[in-house]
Amino acid sequence: MTETVGFIGLGIMGRGMARNLLKAGYDLRVWNRTASRMDPLAAEGARPTRDPADLAAQCDLILICVSDTPDVEAVIAGDDPRGVLHGVRPGALVIDMSTISPHATRAFGARLAEKGAYLLDAPVSGGSEGAAHGTLSIMVGGAAEQVERARPVLQALGKTITHVGGLGDGQMVKLVNQILVVGHALAMSEALLFAQAGGLDLRKTLDAVLPGAAGSWMLANRGPQILDRDWRPGFTIDLQQKDVRLVLGAADQLGVPMLATGLVFQLYRTLQAAGLGAEGNHALIKALERLAGIEIQAAVAGGPGQGG
Numbered sequence: 001m002t003e004t005v006g007f008i009g010l011g012i013m014g015r016g017m018a019r020n021l022l023k024a025g026y027d028l029r030v031w032n033r034t035a036s037r038m039d040p041l042a043a044e045g046a047r048p049t050r051d052p053a054d055l056a057a058q059c060d061l062i063l064i065c066v067s068d069t070p071d072v073e074a075v076i077a078g079d080d081p082r083g084v085l086h087g088v089r090p091g092a093l094v095i096d097m098s099t100i101s102p103h104a105t106r107a108f109g110a111r112l113a114e115k116g117a118y119l120l121d122a123p124v125s126g127g128s129e130g131a132a133h134g135t136l137s138i139m140v141g142g143a144a145e146q147v148e149r150a151r152p153v154l155q156a157l158g159k160t161i162t163h164v165g166g167l168g169d170g171q172m173v174k175l176v177n178q179i180l181v182v183g184h185a186l187a188m189s190e191a192l193l194f195a196q197a198g199g200l201d202l203r204k205t206l207d208a209v210l211p212g213a214a215g216s217w218m219l220a221n222r223g224p225q226i227l228d229r230d231w232r233p234g235f236t237i238d239l240q241q242k243d244v245r246l247v248l249g250a251a252d253q254l255g256v257p258m259l260a261t262g263l264v265f266q267l268y269r270t271l272q273a274a275g276l277g278a279e280g281n282h283a284l285i286k287a288l289e290r291l292a293g294i295e296i297q298a299a300v301a302g303g304p305g306q307g308g
């Protein structure tokens with residue numbers, strides 16, 4: 001544990017991940033655009049920094065987890081004197097854990113290489129729960145020796161660390177992951193509406209299907225939230241839509257038809273148009289509820305949290 005570690009981006013995901021690095025004993029530097037979000041981490045022993053350049057100047061390993069491609073650009077920021085590029089030391093390793101464009105990732109790698117620094121793309125899956133509990137699945141792209149260098153830090157954040165290929169391939173695998181995520185969300189929504197229309201006990205229905213061939217992370221974690229009509233986000237519709245847009249853009253370049261993913265994109269768009277972009281991605285079911293004229297009411301199944 002001789003390398004100094006910094007973490008940029010303390011949102012839903014980043015704050016849990018940063019906390020796990022502190023728990024693992026790292027002497028951690030942090031930076032977040034909204035400075036007050038650094039306070040809880042500072043109270044637990046992290047050292048706040050002035051800006052990404054200041055953080056980079058103090059660190060051997062620089063982890064980033066911000067929203068979208070332009071935000072990673074803003075943090076690395078070649079033409080902003082506060083960006084990582086203006087503080088990064090030769091030999092430093094930047095690990096981008098955001099979900100962003102594979103193409104832009106390769107361009108960021110080239111700019112860091114001009115400073116003698118390295119980049120890995122290491123997007124994650126496992127939700128806010130996985131970030132908090134250190135059980136993320138991490139899909140890593142980049143040079144093998146840098147992946148080995150990063151492994152101890154990544155092991156503090158996730159259970160499964162898979163080196164999937166060269167720089168940008170981590171993001172490509174993450175897009176594969178997102179095709180599966182939104183497909184599961186659509187299947188879950190349709191199945192629960194069917195169960196509701198059939199007058200079934202929804203909680204017993206979930207208990208019955210979860211351990212079988214139809215079980216999924218989505219159903220286990222977000223199914224109960226739907227029954228409670230609890231739309232708090234583990235992952236917001238706006239960020240989910242960002243990922244689906246990345247999938248559809250890449251698929252367009254590859255010439256692959258994306259039937260279910262394209263449908264989910266349009267359904268989420270109706271929810272964004274209704275002002276629901278900050279709700280959790282499981283609120284996809286609201287789009288189907290509107291089409292079907294049915295609403296999930298867990299009270300029918302004898303549970304709490306009906307209505308809303």
Ligand code: NAP
Nearest residue numbers: 009010011012013033034066067071098099127128234235
């Ligand atoms: P979030 O809660 O919205 O947090 C976003 C973070 O990015 C905040 O710290 C925000 O700073 C920072 N940020 C955004 N734009 C920035 C900019 N231009 N400059 C500097 N900082 C900026 O999002 P999240 O759910 O943690 O997601 C973060 C990344 O992880 C995304 O790429 C997402 O797709 C990916 N991811 C999320 C999940 C999930 O379940 N939530 C799962 C897997 C992967 P402020 O505090 O100042 O707003």
